Amino acid sequence: MKTRSQTAPKPLKTVALAPRSSGSKRSSRPKPAGKGDPRAPKKPPTAFFYFMEDFRKTYKQENPSVKSMQEIGKACGGKWNTMAFEEKVKYYDIATEKRAEFEKAMIEYNKKKESGEISEESD
Protein backbone atom coordinates (compact mmCIF):
# COMPACT_ATOMS: atom_id res chain seq x y z
CA MET A 1 0.00 0.00 0.00
CA LYS A 2 2.65 2.52 0.63
CA THR A 3 5.43 1.14 -1.41
CA ARG A 4 4.99 0.91 -5.10
CA SER A 5 6.35 -2.54 -5.27
CA GLN A 6 5.31 -5.42 -3.08
CA THR A 7 4.40 -7.49 -6.09
CA ALA A 8 1.43 -5.41 -7.01
CA PRO A 9 0.84 -5.95 -10.70
CA LYS A 10 -1.33 -3.05 -11.64
CA PRO A 11 -2.66 -2.36 -15.10
CA LEU A 12 -0.43 -0.08 -17.04
CA LYS A 13 -1.36 3.00 -18.93
CA THR A 14 1.17 4.08 -21.44
CA VAL A 15 1.92 0.54 -22.23
CA ALA A 16 -1.70 -0.13 -22.89
CA LEU A 17 -1.90 2.69 -25.36
CA ALA A 18 1.60 2.42 -26.63
CA PRO A 19 2.77 -1.14 -26.19
CA ARG A 20 6.22 -0.79 -27.63
CA SER A 21 5.92 1.97 -30.09
CA SER A 22 8.80 4.30 -30.63
CA GLY A 23 10.98 1.28 -30.92
CA SER A 24 13.62 1.98 -28.42
CA LYS A 25 15.02 -0.95 -26.67
CA ARG A 26 16.93 0.35 -23.74
CA SER A 27 19.05 -2.66 -23.42
CA SER A 28 21.18 -2.30 -20.43
CA ARG A 29 21.41 0.68 -18.23
CA PRO A 30 22.43 3.67 -20.25
CA LYS A 31 24.11 5.38 -17.37
CA PRO A 32 25.47 3.27 -14.61
CA ALA A 33 25.52 6.11 -12.15
CA GLY A 34 25.79 3.81 -9.22
CA LYS A 35 29.15 2.60 -10.29
CA GLY A 36 31.50 5.29 -9.22
CA ASP A 37 29.39 6.81 -6.51
CA PRO A 38 31.46 7.60 -3.46
CA ARG A 39 28.91 6.83 -0.84
CA ALA A 40 25.86 5.64 -2.67
CA PRO A 41 23.59 3.76 -0.30
CA LYS A 42 23.76 0.13 -1.21
CA LYS A 43 20.60 -1.82 -1.61
CA PRO A 44 19.54 -3.57 1.54
CA PRO A 45 18.80 -7.27 1.42
CA THR A 46 15.31 -8.15 0.35
CA ALA A 47 12.88 -10.34 2.25
CA PHE A 48 14.19 -13.25 0.31
CA PHE A 49 17.71 -12.58 1.50
CA TYR A 50 16.66 -12.30 5.09
CA PHE A 51 14.86 -15.56 4.74
CA MET A 52 17.94 -17.02 3.21
CA GLU A 53 19.96 -16.12 6.26
CA ASP A 54 17.68 -18.20 8.39
CA PHE A 55 17.17 -20.82 5.79
CA ARG A 56 20.89 -21.20 5.31
CA LYS A 57 21.35 -22.40 8.84
CA THR A 58 18.45 -24.78 8.67
CA TYR A 59 19.52 -26.09 5.33
CA LYS A 60 23.05 -26.49 6.49
CA GLN A 61 21.90 -28.50 9.44
CA GLU A 62 19.93 -30.87 7.30
CA ASN A 63 22.43 -30.80 4.51
CA PRO A 64 25.84 -30.28 6.05
CA SER A 65 27.30 -31.69 2.90
CA VAL A 66 25.79 -28.97 0.79
CA LYS A 67 27.88 -25.88 1.03
CA SER A 68 27.19 -24.37 -2.34
CA MET A 69 24.90 -21.44 -2.24
CA GLN A 70 23.77 -22.37 -5.68
CA GLU A 71 21.95 -25.36 -4.37
CA ILE A 72 20.77 -23.63 -1.27
CA GLY A 73 19.55 -20.78 -3.38
CA LYS A 74 17.40 -23.09 -5.40
CA ALA A 75 16.12 -24.70 -2.25
CA CYS A 76 15.41 -21.27 -0.86
CA GLY A 77 13.44 -20.26 -3.88
CA GLY A 78 11.55 -23.53 -3.83
CA LYS A 79 10.56 -23.17 -0.26
CA TRP A 80 10.01 -19.46 -0.62
CA ASN A 81 7.30 -20.23 -3.13
CA THR A 82 5.69 -22.70 -0.80
CA MET A 83 5.98 -20.48 2.19
CA ALA A 84 2.81 -18.84 3.37
CA PHE A 85 2.55 -15.13 3.05
CA GLU A 86 2.18 -14.96 6.78
CA GLU A 87 5.60 -16.44 7.12
CA LYS A 88 7.05 -14.33 4.40
CA VAL A 89 5.44 -11.16 5.64
CA LYS A 90 7.74 -11.45 8.57
CA TYR A 91 10.75 -11.06 6.34
CA TYR A 92 8.98 -8.51 4.22
CA ASP A 93 8.46 -6.44 7.30
CA ILE A 94 12.14 -6.43 8.06
CA ALA A 95 13.10 -5.65 4.53
CA THR A 96 10.49 -2.91 4.38
CA GLU A 97 12.01 -1.18 7.36
CA LYS A 98 15.42 -1.40 5.91
CA ARG A 99 14.19 -0.05 2.64
CA ALA A 100 12.69 2.91 4.45
CA GLU A 101 16.07 3.80 5.81
CA PHE A 102 17.68 3.16 2.53
CA GLU A 103 15.23 5.39 0.74
CA LYS A 104 15.93 8.15 3.16
CA ALA A 105 19.62 7.75 2.72
CA MET A 106 19.14 7.82 -1.02
CA ILE A 107 17.22 11.06 -0.82
CA GLU A 108 19.94 12.73 1.14
CA TYR A 109 22.46 11.25 -1.15
CA ASN A 110 20.69 12.70 -4.14
CA LYS A 111 20.43 16.03 -2.42
CA LYS A 112 24.10 16.09 -1.79
CA LYS A 113 24.75 15.32 -5.36
CA GLU A 114 22.37 18.00 -6.45
CA SER A 115 23.83 20.41 -3.98
CA GLY A 116 27.26 20.05 -5.39
CA GLU A 117 28.21 16.48 -5.65
CA ILE A 118 29.71 14.72 -2.80
CA SER A 119 33.25 15.52 -2.04
CA GLU A 120 35.20 12.40 -2.14
CA GLU A 121 36.40 12.33 1.35
CA SER A 122 40.05 12.55 0.94
CA ASP A 123 40.98 9.96 3.19
Added chain:
DNA sequence: TCATTGATTGTTGAT
Protein backbone atom coordinates in the same frame (compact mmCIF):
# COMPACT_ATOMS: atom_id res chain seq x y z
C1' DT B 1 30.94 -17.13 -10.62
C1' DC B 2 26.97 -19.21 -9.70
C1' DA B 3 22.08 -19.36 -8.19
C1' DT B 4 17.95 -17.72 -5.67
C1' DT B 5 14.24 -13.63 -5.72
C1' DG B 6 13.12 -9.01 -4.43
C1' DA B 7 13.78 -4.34 -4.73
C1' DT B 8 15.56 -0.07 -6.42
C1' DT B 9 16.84 3.16 -9.57
C1' DG B 10 17.30 5.38 -13.92
C1' DT B 11 16.07 6.40 -18.38
C1' DT B 12 13.02 6.97 -21.75
C1' DG B 13 8.52 7.52 -23.95
C1' DA B 14 4.33 9.56 -24.20
C1' DT B 15 0.68 13.03 -22.95
Added chain:
DNA sequence: ATCAACAATCAATGA
Protein backbone atom coordinates in the same frame (compact mmCIF):
# COMPACT_ATOMS: atom_id res chain seq x y z
C1' DA C 1 7.23 19.52 -17.80
C1' DT C 2 5.51 15.44 -15.55
C1' DC C 3 3.69 10.79 -15.04
C1' DA C 4 4.16 6.04 -15.88
C1' DA C 5 6.32 1.85 -16.98
C1' DC C 6 9.93 -0.93 -18.15
C1' DA C 7 14.27 -2.96 -17.87
C1' DA C 8 18.46 -4.03 -16.16
C1' DT C 9 21.42 -4.23 -12.37
C1' DC C 10 22.47 -5.33 -7.54
C1' DA C 11 21.90 -7.02 -2.92
C1' DA C 12 24.52 -11.64 0.23
C1' DT C 13 26.23 -16.04 0.65
C1' DG C 14 30.16 -19.61 0.28
C1' DA C 15 33.26 -22.47 -1.91
